[in-house]
Amino acid sequence: MITTEQIAGALADRGLLLEAQRGAAAAVTRLTCDSRQVCPGAMFICKGAAFRPEYLAEAARRGAASYISERALPEGRGLKLLLVSDIRKAMAAAAACYFGYAPGCPxxxxxxxxxxxxxxxxxxxxxxxxxxxxxxxxxxxxxxxxxxxxxxxxxxxxxxxxxxxxxxxxxxxxxxxxxxxxxxxxxxxxxxxxxxxxxxxxxxxxxxxxxxxxxxxxxxxxxxxxxxxxxxxxxxxxxxxxxxxxxxxxxxxxxxxxxxxxxxxxxxxxxxxxxxxxxxxxxxxxxxxxxxxxxxxxxxxxxxxxxxxxxxxxxxxxxxxxxxxxxxxxxxxTRVPGRMETFASRDGKICGIVDFAHNRLSFEKLFDAVFQEYSSYKKIITVFGCPGGKALNRRRELGLLAGLFSDYVMITSDDPGKECPEKIAEEIRRYVEMTGCGCGFSQERKDAVALAVRKAAQYGEKTMILLLGKGCERYQKTGEGLQEYPTDAALMQEAIRTYEGFTFQEKCLIMEAS
Structure with missing residues (x-):
């Protein structure tokens, strides 16, 4: 069992410990930065920019005996404090000490x-x-x-x-x-x-x-x-x-x-x-x-x-x-889930590729592979989105690349978080349309894939649909947190099955509608 003194010693050895309150060494029953996981005798880590003092108060109520922080907090009164100069470095050092990490094992x-x-x-x-x-x-x-x-x-x-x-x-x-x-x-x-x-x-x-x-x-x-x-x-x-x-x-x-x-x-x-x-x-x-x-x-x-x-x-x-x-x-x-997964319709007219490609380099390499290895497909429809609140450069880069190499682009949601999906899509659309490529938007990813397959049916010739960005992920990050969602592979398979269920007459009507 690791004690508070052993963790304090590990922090001191790395020059991170500014002060440790005196007191008898006590066993640390758990090390955590999540106040909801605290149990009696736990050491709580006051981590990062998102930390709020009420988290420490909750940890104290749940029985924490000590905490690591860059400053003393009133909510930690009665708890042993390990005062450190850098909470990020200290968290890594404390974790390595607590769990007994030894280089080379494994x-x-x-x-x-x-x-x-x-x-x-x-x-x-x-x-x-x-x-x-x-x-x-x-x-x-x-x-x-x-x-x-x-x-x-x-x-x-x-x-x-x-x-x-x-x-x-x-x-x-x-x-x-x-x-x-x-x-x-x-x-x-x-x-x-x-x-x-x-x-x-x-x-x-x-x-x-x-x-x-x-x-x-x-x-x-x-x-x-x-x-x-x-x-x-x-x-x-x-x-x-x-x-x-x-x-x-x-x-x-x-x-x-x-x-x-x-x-x-x-x-x-x-x-x-x-x-x-x-x-x-x-x-x-x-x-x-x-x-x-x-x-x-x-x-x-x-x-x-x-x-x-x-x-x-x-x-x-x-x-x-x-x-x-x-x-x-x-x-x-070896095959990797959500990477270059391929699904083709029975008539060979539509092929769907599901891939995690989500940045400029992965888009470039994927389009290169499609042109080299799937040359029999004459049309390309790309379905993708960009995340909310981060990697903002992707909206321009991916919009331009998708527009340059696709015959049609369908923009959809990809972990919008707290940002408005329509706003993200509008930024991407601006760059897609700079290339002269046709473009649509459907916030619901399932509907976007279905519309892409319908568009492919309208072409009447072999069409490749690229569904990019999520791979095998089973959720969407929205303003309400993580929401369970079908994988891209499931969406692609469902859309192609629906296409295969169309009668010959229905397919003709779809082509005429184009």
């Missing part, structure tokens, strides 16, 4: 980048799992944008990288369940706000970079965003760097903070070089050459851009010593 891979973190994480987990299966050991852990696995159960993710208390509690469960490896996505927000500060990554992967998450609530500009991501290298034993990324030389310079650097990509100087790329209706294959092997790999997932994600996973697996046959087996079998 071996941890951190993945950052603007696009592809989730797919790379699933690819690497599958490679490590295949290896562990051969060794008769448990499969490995995962912390991703969509689902998490701690060695005992799968759970839906709430955020890409959890806050320190939830993060260290998760890692403690992986140790209890005797997992040797865990793969996790590391967001720019997690790095900026020090959620992962206490972690040591045995391998850190930097995939790519483009402008994203620029808003008053996230990053003030691209430099702030880029610098946050580069800071991960300070916590890495080995850095895996994509030489094909924009700003690759700057990324390499920052990677020198890691103990060792391994590069990957199509670049001739990459340590793991990709060549002989072949794409077609039967899938995607490519060759990887390095100091120890030259092998051909095949992807189960469509999308040429997934080669970059596969190369990143291969590079990390190479560092760990995963056998090549395990890498090949994983890539040939």
């Amino acid at each position: 071996k941890l891979t951190g993945i950052t980048g603007t696009k592809g973190k989730t797919t790379t994480a699933w690819y690497l987990k599958a490679m490590l799992d295949a290896w562990m299966h051969e060794e008769h050991r448990p499969e490995t852990g995962l912390l991703s944008t969509i689902r998490n696995y701690d060695g005992n159960e799968w759970s839906d993710a709430v955020m890409t990288t959890p806050e320190p208390v939830e993060l260290h509690e998760f890692l403690a469960r992986t140790v209890k369940n005797r997992l040797l490896y865990t793969t996790m996505e590391v967001s720019s927000q997690a790095l900026k706000y020090k959620r992962v500060r206490e972690l040591r990554f045995q391998v850190g992967i930097f995939l790519n970079i483009s402008e994203d998450h620029i808003s008053p609530q996230e990053h003030e500009d691209f430099e702030d965003y880029f610098s946050a991501k580069l800071s991960m290298f300070r916590q890495c034993d080995t850095a895996c760097v994509n030489l094909d990324s924009d700003h690759a030389q700057r990324i390499l310079k920052a990677a020198r903070k890691a103990g060792h650097v391994v590069t990957f990509g199509r670049h001739p100087h990459a340590d793991l070089r990709c060549s002989n790329i072949r794409t077609g209706e039967n899938g995607t294959s490519f060759t990887v050459s390095c100091a120890t092997f030259t092998e051909s790999f095949t992807l189960a997932m469509k999308g040429r851009f997934n080669i970059e994600n596969a190369m990143a996973a291969i590079a990390a697996a190479y560092v760990y010593g995963v056998p090549v046959q395990c890498m090949k087996q994983a890539l040939a079998q």
